[in-house]
Amino acid sequence: MRGKYVIAGIGQTAFGGLPGRSTVSLNVEAVRNAIADAGIEKDIVDAVMVKYPTSRFEGMYSQKVAEALGLMPGINCVLDQAGASNASLIGYAAMAIEHGQCDVAVVCFADNPKTGSRAAYARSRDANAMFGFFGTPAAYAMLARRHMGQYGTTHAQLGAIAVACRRHGAQNPKAQLRKALTVDEYLAQPMMVAPFRRDDCCLVSDGGAAVVVMSAERARQLKVRAPVAILGFGQGHTAWDVTQRPDLTTTMATVSAATAFKMAGLGPKNIDVAQIYDCFTITALMTLEDYGFCKKGDGGHYVEGGRIEIGGELPMNTAGGLLSETGMPGLQMVLEGVRQIRGEAVTQVPHAKTCIVSNQGGIMHTHSTLILAQP
Amino acid sequence: MTDDNAAAALRPPEDPLSDPFWKSLADGRLTFQKCKHCGNSWLPARGECPKCLQSDWAWENASGDAKLISWIVYHRAFHPAFADRLPYTVAVVELAEGPRMTSNIVGVADPETLKVDQRLRLTIEQDFGMAVPRFIPV
Ligand SMILES: [Zn+2]
Numbered sequence: 444m445r446g447k448y449v450i451a452g453i454g455q456t457a458f459g460g461l462p463g464r465s466t467v468s469l470n471v472e473a474v475r476n477a478i479a480d481a482g483i484e485k486d487i488v489d490a491v492m493v494k495y496p497t498s499r500f501e502g503m504y505s506q507k508v509a510e511a512l513g514l515m516p517g518i519n520c521v522l523d524q525a526g527a528s529n530a531s532l533i534g535y536a537a538m539a540i541e542h543g544q545c546d547v548a549v550v551c552f553a554d555n556p557k558t559g560s561r562a563a564y565a566r567s568r569d570a571n572a573m574f575g576f577f578g579t580p581a582a583y584a585m586l587a588r589r590h591m592g593q594y595g596t597t598h599a600q601l602g603a604i605a606v607a608c609r610r611h612g613a614q615n616p617k618a619q620l621r622k623a624l625t626v627d628e629y630l631a632q633p634m635m636v637a638p639f640r641r642d643d644c645c646l647v648s649d650g651g652a653a654v655v656v657m658s659a660e661r662a663r664q665l666k667v668r669a670p671v672a673i674l675g676f677g678q679g680h681t682a683w684d685v686t687q688r689p690d691l692t693t694t695m696a697t698v699s700a701a702t703a704f705k706m707a708g709l710g711p712k713n714i715d716v717a718q719i720y721d722c723f724t725i726t727a728l729m730t731l732e733d734y735g736f737c738k739k740g741d742g743g744h745y746v747e748g749g750r751i752e753i754g755g756e757l758p759m760n761t762a763g764g765l766l767s768e769t770g771m772p773g774l775q776m777v778l779e780g781v782r783q784i785r786g787e788a789v790t791q792v793p794h795a796k797t798c799i800v801s802n803q804g805g806i807m808h809t810h811s812t813l814i815l816a817q818p
Numbered sequence: 819m820t821d822d823n824a825a826a827a828l829r830p831p832e833d834p835l836s837d838p839f840w841k842s843l844a845d846g847r848l849t850f851q852k853c854k855h856c857g858n859s860w861l862p863a864r865g866e867c868p869k870c871l872q873s874d875w876a877w878e879n880a881s882g883d884a885k886l887i888s889w890i891v892y893h894r895a896f897h898p899a900f901a902d903r904l905p906y907t908v909a910v911v912e913l914a915e916g917p918r919m920t921s922n923i924v925g926v927a928d929p930e931t932l933k934v935d936q937r938l939r940l941t942i943e944q945d946f947g948m949a950v951p952r953f954i955p956v
Pocket of ligand 1: 853854855856857858867868869870871872
């Protein structure tokens with residue numbers, strides 16, 4: 444299947460505060476833009492694959508989206524892997540087309556925690572509320588502290604990830620937070636949940652995004668303007684919650700990346716640009732290690748000195764990532780990967796031929812990887 | 819919400835599976851589940867051993883010795899009941915018998931001086947109208 448399927452179109456809404464917009468409405472806008480980008484008619488879409496809004500669970504959600512799109516698709520489903528769902532659905536779309544279950548798929552996700560409810564991110568981590576273990580940032584901070592204690596990772600090294608994403612986001616006219624950050628400014632901030640400061644944490648955003656998946660052959664028939672090949676994909680799920688997880692500093696992103704690299708016939712040294720899910724700084728740092736860009740424990744050193752910034756060895760999160768472009772929908776990482784391979788990114792990496800994209804969710808419970816390339 | 823109601827909301831929900839864990843704490847004992855089939859030990863309460871999947875297990879007493887896997891320090895309250903307790907420390911601890919649990923580290927002036935894997939000792943404190951298992955550095 445290497446390179447046999449493509450992302451034929453991408454679409455998004457504005458990111459930030461979008462008051463009064465339902466998540467279904469945001470999904471429709473993103474899909475409308477994605478099919479226009481692909482240059483296809485809506486009616487050839489026969490698969491609608493969605494992640495339900497993280498901030499508010501809704502049953503039969505993909506059916507609501509398909510109805511709003513005016514479609515009766517052959518395949519219509521939700522995948523619940525939290526933040527990994529989007530990338531995984533793109534892989535499932537390719538597999539479904541490969542086996543004749545559908546022909547043209549849209550994968551989309553939208554959420555509105557900024558103007559809607561943030562309760563999903565503030566709840567107790569487990570049934571033990573009496574310990575005060577509340578909030579998603581706290582659980583990621585627990586991983587970060589272990590990494591710092593085990594490998595000597597420093598605050599400044601966590602900060603280097605925020606600095607890189609904010610530098611790139613500042614150049615992105617569609618980013619929610621366009622304010623560059625220095626390591627000194629980062630270090631001067633007060634602790635929120637130590638070892639995390641506010642700028643270790645992703646933005647809270649409303650927004651939606653969508654992609655169109657089809658075969659490379661179908662894209663040629665339909666004269667799609669700029670298809671981007673899917674060279675490889677994979678998944679891995681750490682599954683156990685933070686408290687129960689035997690190793691806090693390694694995740695099944697290792698298996699996800701190994702599966703994707705094997706399918707693509709590539710390794711970390713072949714990757715020109717990366718979009719690494721950065722809901723928190725530690726997430727991106729551990730993912731770079733688990734992907735094999737550096738040894739386990741060396742992530743702190745790896746991200747220093749501008750290596751992950753434009754002009755560095757592995758430019759990362761070139762539109763700003765979750766720390767600067769938008770906290771939702773996560774699928775924006777795939778969209779920026781497509782733009783980089785097309786040569787149409789605002790912060791274009793010269794001669795970018797391959798891009799790796801990570802999506803992950805829970806507290807590094809779920810992980811999914813895509814490797815994109817020129818067709 | 820009255821203070822009593824606020825505290826009640828933090829207490830564990832009634833659950834036949836985990837009730838023995840909390841009742842033992844009220845008696846001064848920290849317990850964990852041990853599989854009679856394969857010897858695996860775990861927390862929190864489950865109906866089946868997550869290693870061999872059998873449901874032939876019993877509650878056992880923990881020694882109270884543990885080590886610190888990781889910890890965080892709240893400088894901002896994510897729940898109103900903890901607003902007047904800032905800063906406070908939440909930790910993942912590993913009991914000498916193997917199971918891991920969420921807890922608090924108490925009896926330390928500056929939690930930033932804690933070290934991963936350092937030794938801890940159980941202390942059971944009355945709080946929120948219940949017996950709460952917490953740990954102090956040894
Ligand atoms: Zn067993």
